[in-house]
Amino acid sequence: MTTLLVFIVVVLLAIAVWQLTKIFDLTQIGANVNDTQVANDNDNKVNGYLMFAFLIFIYITTIWCVLYYGHFPLLSDSASEHGPLVDNLMIISLVLIFFVQTITQALLHYFAFKYRGKQGQKALYYADNNKLEVIWSSIPAVVLAGLILYGLYAWNNIMFVEKEQEQDAIVIELYAQQFKWEARYSGPDNVLGKANVRYIEGVNNLGVDLADPNAQDDFTASELHIPKGKRIIFRMRSQDVLHSAYMPHFRAQMNCVPGMVTQFSFTPTMTTAEMRERPAMIEKVANINAIRAQKSQKLIAKGEAALEPYTFDYLLLCNKICGASHYNMQMKVVVDTPEDYKKWLADKQTIVSAYAASKASEEPKENVVPAAVDTTKTTNTEAVVAVVTKK
Numbered sequence: 001m002t003t004l005l006v007f008i009v010v011v012l013l014a015i016a017v018w019q020l021t022k023i024f025d026l027t028q029i030g031a032n033v034n035d036t037q038v039a040n041d042n043d044n045k046v047n048g049y050l051m052f053a054f055l056i057f058i059y060i061t062t063i064w065c066v067l068y069y070g071h072f073p074l075l076s077d078s079a080s081e082h083g084p085l086v087d088n089l090m091i092i093s094l095v096l097i098f099f100v101q102t103i104t105q106a107l108l109h110y111f112a113f114k115y116r117g118k119q120g121q122k123a124l125y126y127a128d129n130n131k132l133e134v135i136w137s138s139i140p141a142v143v144l145a146g147l148i149l150y151g152l153y154a155w156n157n158i159m160f161v162e163k164e165q166e167q168d169a170i171v172i173e174l175y176a177q178q179f180k181w182e183a184r185y186s187g188p189d190n191v192l193g194k195a196n197v198r199y200i201e202g203v204n205n206l207g208v209d210l211a212d213p214n215a216q217d218d219f220t221a222s223e224l225h226i227p228k229g230k231r232i233i234f235r236m237r238s239q240d241v242l243h244s245a246y247m248p249h250f251r252a253q254m255n256c257v258p259g260m261v262t263q264f265s266f267t268p269t270m271t272t273a274e275m276r277e278r279p280a281m282i283e284k285v286a287n288i289n290a291i292r293a294q295k296s297q298k299l300i301a302k303g304e305a306a307l308e309p310y311t312f313d314y315l316l317l318c319n320k321i322c323g324a325s326h327y328n329m330q331m332k333v334v335v336d337t338p339e340d341y342k343k344w345l346a347d348k349q350t351i352v353s354a355y356a357a358s359k360a361s362e363e364p365k366e367n368v369v370p371a372a373v374d375t376t377k378t379t380n381t382e383a384v385v386a387v388v389t390k391k
């Protein structure tokens, strides 16, 4: 509300200044002033200095932004093996952009001042200069080629999984649908069973081909557990629209496209507990909780329940605007120690057995009841009649 009021005040002030200049112009009519529409030397000089003033404004704004928003403690706290590679690329790009923009802005504004209009001065027609063109074409070309090559190297390093690495990796499917994620683990055989939307039925909501031998040990989870130090290969599918599996702490993102399987792989290097202990994370959590505590005070004053304190968890998010509840499409990711991961794996119900159990519970009552009901007391029909009349 305050922002809106400030905005309205600023707009009204701007209108007032504009109207005042108009009135001032009107008072000058008839006076002995230069009222030509062509800029004179004085106008050009004023504009030349204004260019300098604008340059200083840009620099001050930039320094202010760097001081207030340039603190990226989490930029060096990636939780995957390839993370530092992505972070370096980000830092190099930022530094380059910063350096180039600082110099080019100074040159642009300086030349605008130096070659401001002057009476009797004519612009020089300068067709071309091969030497200059070579310099300003080759420098950006070399710098950009370097960035692209480094980017390609990083991309290949991240995306290319060698055969030996693949045999040692854990294969997990991430299944996207409006608006939730489900993870399917490939089980002890480490091979995901075939799946297709046509097989979706009852509790088999991922459309797994239950007859496929590789699907027999597959199981699903609504919380993604992965062990530290082990390569994970994620295979993504989508049931409905384009989604994007985004795990920012692991510097991983891949589109989930209906009708095809996409892949991403990484090795987690920090357990959830270890990440919670990082100084930058402790600071971030403390900041969030300070804001929550403030909001809670207001809520309590209104007689509402206070906010729960925040604890850090890795997240799998959707990074494609996929519909109304897109913002809430997320799944908790837990990086365990290998021992904890083994414990978590124990007693997981496979999709095949979950499906069989749900089918068994759906079977018609008369097929199940005879074994369970004591037939010496009542018959099946009598029992039903008794229940109905009681109602």
Ligand SMILES: [Cu+2]
Residues within 6 Å of the ligand: 176, 242, 243, 244, 318, 319, 320, 321, 322, 326, 329
């Ligand atoms: Cu989505």
